[in-house]
Amino acid sequence: MFSKVLVANRGEIAVRVQQTLQAMGITTVAVYSDPDAQAPHVTMADQAYPLNGVSAEETYLDRRKLISLAKEAKAEAIHPGYGFLSEDPSFCAACAEAGLVFIGPSADTISLLGDKIRSKDTAIQAGVPVVPSSPLWEPGETHHESFLSQWGFPVLVKAAAGGGGRGMRLVEREEDLQPALESASREAAASFGEGRVFLERFFPAARHVEFQVLADASGNTIHLMDRECSVQRRYQKVIEETPSPALDQKLRDSMGESAVALAKSAGYSNAGTVEFLVDARTGQYYFLEMNARIQVEHPITEETLRLDMVEWQIRIAAGENLTLSQDDVRPSGHALECRIYAEDSYNNFAPSIGTLLSWQPPHGMGIRLDSGVAQGQEVTPYYDSMLAKLVSWGPYRQACIGRMSKALDAFPVIGVTTNIPFLRRAILHPAFASGNYDTRFVAMYGELTTPAEASPVADAAAALAEQFWQASVPKRIGNQPNIHQNIQGRPSGPWHSIRRASFP
Amino acid sequence: MTQPERNQAQGDQPPPRQQLLQQVHPTPREDAATALPVDSQPVDTPLASTTSQEEVLHFSAQERDFWEGRYRLSDGTTVPFQARRIGQQVHLWIGGESFVFSPVISASRRRGGQQSSTDEILCSVPGVVIAVHVSEGDTVEAGQDLLVIESMKTEQVVKSPRGGTVQRVPVQPGDRVDRGMRLVMLVPLEGD
Secondary structure (H helix, E strand, O other), rough: OOOOEEEOOOHHHHHHHHHHHHHOOOEEEEEOHHOOOOOOOHHOEEOOOOEEEEEEEOOOOOOHHHHHHHHHOOOOOOEEEOEEEEEEEEHHHHHHHHEEEEEOHHHHHHHHHHHHOOOHHHHHHOOOOOOEEEOOOOOOOOOOOOHHHHHHOOOEEEOOEOOOOOOEEEEEEEEHHHHHHHHHHHHHHHHHHHOOEEEEEOOEEEEEEEEEEEEEEOOEEEEEEEEEEEEEEEEEEEEEEEOOOOOOOHHHHHHHHHHHHHHHOOOOOOEEEEEEEEEEOOOOOOEEEOOOOOOHHHHHHHHHOOOOHHHHHHHOOOOOOOOOOOHHHHOOEEEEEEEEEEOOOOOOOOOOOEEEEEEEOOOOOOOOEOOOOOOOEEEEEOOOOEEEEEEEOOOOOHHHHHHHHHHHHHHHHOOOOHHHHHHHHHHHHHHHOOOOOOOOOOHOOOOHHHHHHHOOHHHHHHHHHHHHHHHHHOOHOOHHHHHHHHHHOOOOOOOOHHHOOOOO | OOOOHHHHHOOOOOOOOOEEEEEEEEOEEEEHHOOOOHHHOOOOOOOHOOOOEEEEEEEEEEEOOOEEEEOOOOOOOEEEEEEEEEEEEEEEEEEEEEEEEEOOOOOHHHHHHHHOEEEEOOOOOOOOEEEEEOOOEEEEEEEEEEEEEOOEEEEEEEEEEOOEEEEEEEOOOOEEEEOOOOEEEEOOOOOO
C-alpha cells in the first residue's frame, strides 16, 4: 500500500479523497492555487504545496508542476479526483513515466472512453445499445444531411471530448445549427483542448441513469447498482438518487449486465461510471458514455452500500484485487444527493461569487455533507461553482426526501447566492415526489426557478430586513431622505468602514 | 436596541411595506418591478397577518451587523433566520430562503434612468469576455447575440434586450468583467 499520495484537485473532492487516505493511514499531499491557499483541502492536508497561480490552466491543469511536486514530496501515487486532469490520458501516461501510480484506469482506457466516437464503437462491440449519432464535424464543414434526414430536429450537438455539459447544445431549428456547432466546438476546445463535435439523436423525454462499476487489474468487474441523474440544468446534474425510481428489476439487471460488459470490453480497471439514457416513453436504454474517474455523485452509492468507493480506488491502484462479488452488492434503503452550487436559480442559474459570511451546514440522522468550503472563505469565479454536496439516506425514499428537506431548511448561507431555494422546492415538487420525472424537469416546472410573489416568508423577510436595518443604521441617518443622500454621496456613509460583517 | 417603529404600530393597521428597503434578490419580476414605484406599492399582506403576531421570537445573536434567531411568520409557523449587513445591503436567510435588500432608490430616479437615450447592457455574471459579436455602429435586433462571457467554465451568451444601434463596446475579448460592469451601450430603435 502507498504511504503518501498527492491529491491533484481542489474543493470537496480533494477533501473527500484525503479523508479516506488519512483513514487508511496514508500521508496526504495537497496542492493549491493562490485563491485556494486557505481552503479546507489545504488546511486538512498533512502537507501542502502552492501551485503559484490563479487560473486552472496555470495551477490544477499544469501537468509538469503537479508531477514535479509529487516527486519532490516523495509521493508514490496521484489521485486526480474528477474534472481537471482526471480523464487526461497524457497526464496519466506522464505519471507512469515519472514512476508515479495514477489512481484510475490506464491511459489507453481513458483515451478510448474519452473519445465519444470510439467509446460508442466499444459499446456496440460489447452488444450494448447506443444512441444514434452523426460522423464528426470539423470547423468549416456543413454537411450532416443523411443524419438529419433520418432523425430531424431537435438534435443535440456534443463534443467528442466532452463532459459535464460543456460543449453540448440542443438545436431546435436548422438555422441555429451552424452557430451551435461553432460555439460548442469553441467551448469544448477551451475546456478539453479538443474541438471536434458531432450530432446525436435527441430524446425529448429522457432519463439519465448510470451504473457504478468497480474493476480490478485482474479483470474482476462488478457493478454497484444505479444512480438516477435526471434533474439537470444546463446539462449538468443537480440532484441524484439511488435506486432510480425509473427501473424495475428486469431493466436494472439488464442495464447492470450491459455496464459490466462494456467495462470489460474497454479493459477497464478501477472505479468508473457507465451512463445510460432511458427513453421514458419506451423504457429502452442506450449507452451514452463511460466516465473514467470517481463521479461527483458517488456518495449516494456509498450510503446505500455502506462501502468507501475512494478506498476501493486506492486499493485497486495499489494492485489489490476485488474481494466483493456481484452477489455481495446488496443495497439498503434510499439515498439522495443535492449539489450546492454558487448560482442564482432565479436568474437562469447565473454563477455567483462572494465571501461566505454564513456557511453553517446542517447535521442529523442520515445527513452527510461533502464540502470544499468553510465559513469565511471567498468563492471566486476561477473554478467550478459547486461548493458542496448534501447527501441524505433513509430506509425508504420518502424518509430520505424528508430528511433532505429538513436539512436544506436548516442550512444558512449568506454572502454567496446558492441554489438551495431551488433544491428545497425541487425535492418537494409533486413530479419529483412521484418519481416520475425526466431531464426536462427543471425546464418544465417554472415555479422551481421563479421566486414566490408573496408568501409568509417573503413578508417576514421584508419586515425583518427593515427592523434590522433600522437597528443597525445609527438613528440620525435612519430615515429615508438621508439614505438617499448617502447613496448619491457614496462613500460617505457612517457604515462605510464596516463593510466586512463581523463573525458571530 | 431601539424598538422598531413598525412593531409598535402593529394591531392598528397593516404594517407599511418596504419603506426604506427594496428587495434586490430574488430580483422581482421585471413587469412588476419597473412599472411600480416602490414607495407606492399596494399593501398585499394577507388578512390573517393583521391580527397575527409576526415577530422575532428570540435572538441567539444580536450584534450591530449580525442577527440570528427564530421568527414567527404570519401563518403562525416559526422559522430560523440570520441577517447580515454587507455594505449597504441587508442579506437575510429566513425559512430556508435567501433575500437581499438595498435602500430604496426613488421612483423618479429609476424612471429617469430608463428614459435616457442610451441603454447600458450590464454584466450579470463575473467572468472573462471570450467573444464580442458586435462593434460600434452595428444595428442589432432584439435577442441578437452581443458577446460571450465565460464564467466558472460555462459560456454565457449576452443577448440584446431590444433592437437598436451599438454606440460603444467598452470591453474586448480577454477582459475580466464583474457584475454591474458596462458591456455594450445601445441606442434603442425609435418606438421599440
